[in-house]
Amino acid sequence: MCTGAHVLEFLRYLDQFGKTKVHNQTCPFFGLPNPPAPCPCPLRQAWGSLDALIGRLRAAYEEHGGRPEGNPFGARSVRFYLREVRDFQAKARGVSYDKKRKEAQTKSRSSRRRRRSSSSS
Numbered sequence: 001m002c003t004g005a006h007v008l009e010f011l012r013y014l015d016q017f018g019k020t021k022v023h024n025q026t027c028p029f030f031g032l033p034n035p036p037a038p039c040p041c042p043l044r045q046a047w048g049s050l051d052a053l054i055g056r057l058r059a060a061y062e063e064h065g066g067r068p069e070g071n072p073f074g075a076r077s078v079r080f081y082l083r084e085v086r087d088f089q090a091k092a093r094g095v096s097y098d099k100k101r102k103e104a105q106t107k108s109r110s111s112r113r114r115r116r117s118s119s120s121s
């Protein structure tokens with residue numbers, strides 16, 4: 001059985017393939033979206049990608065007959081983790097995700113519609 005803990009492990013595992021520079025609080029470029037020089041801070045998965053991924057997996061789980069209350073992608077620990085990632089990345093990169101979030105949602109909604117209509121035959 002997949003649980004929220006497994007989902008968190010999965011999300012942390014994905015970080016190594018990330019392409020988004022997330023500055024540590026000790027970095028002189030903390031809070032700058034475009035640092036003027038290289039720094040040793042790690043590359044992480046952008047919060048927006050993680051959030052969109054979890055949203056898709058959560059919907060897929062329920063589309064395949066999973067019960068919402070047993071949905072590991074909707075677990076409180078997963079939601080908490082995502083919120084933490086968002087808050088930290090917003091601070092580290094000096095960006096606000098509120099506007100971007102709306103754009104990402106409309107984008108994923110329209111692509112889902114496209115996929116569904118092409119698969120129904």
Ligand SMILES: [Zn+2]
Pocket residue numbers: 022023024027028029030039040041
């Ligand atoms: Zn840095």
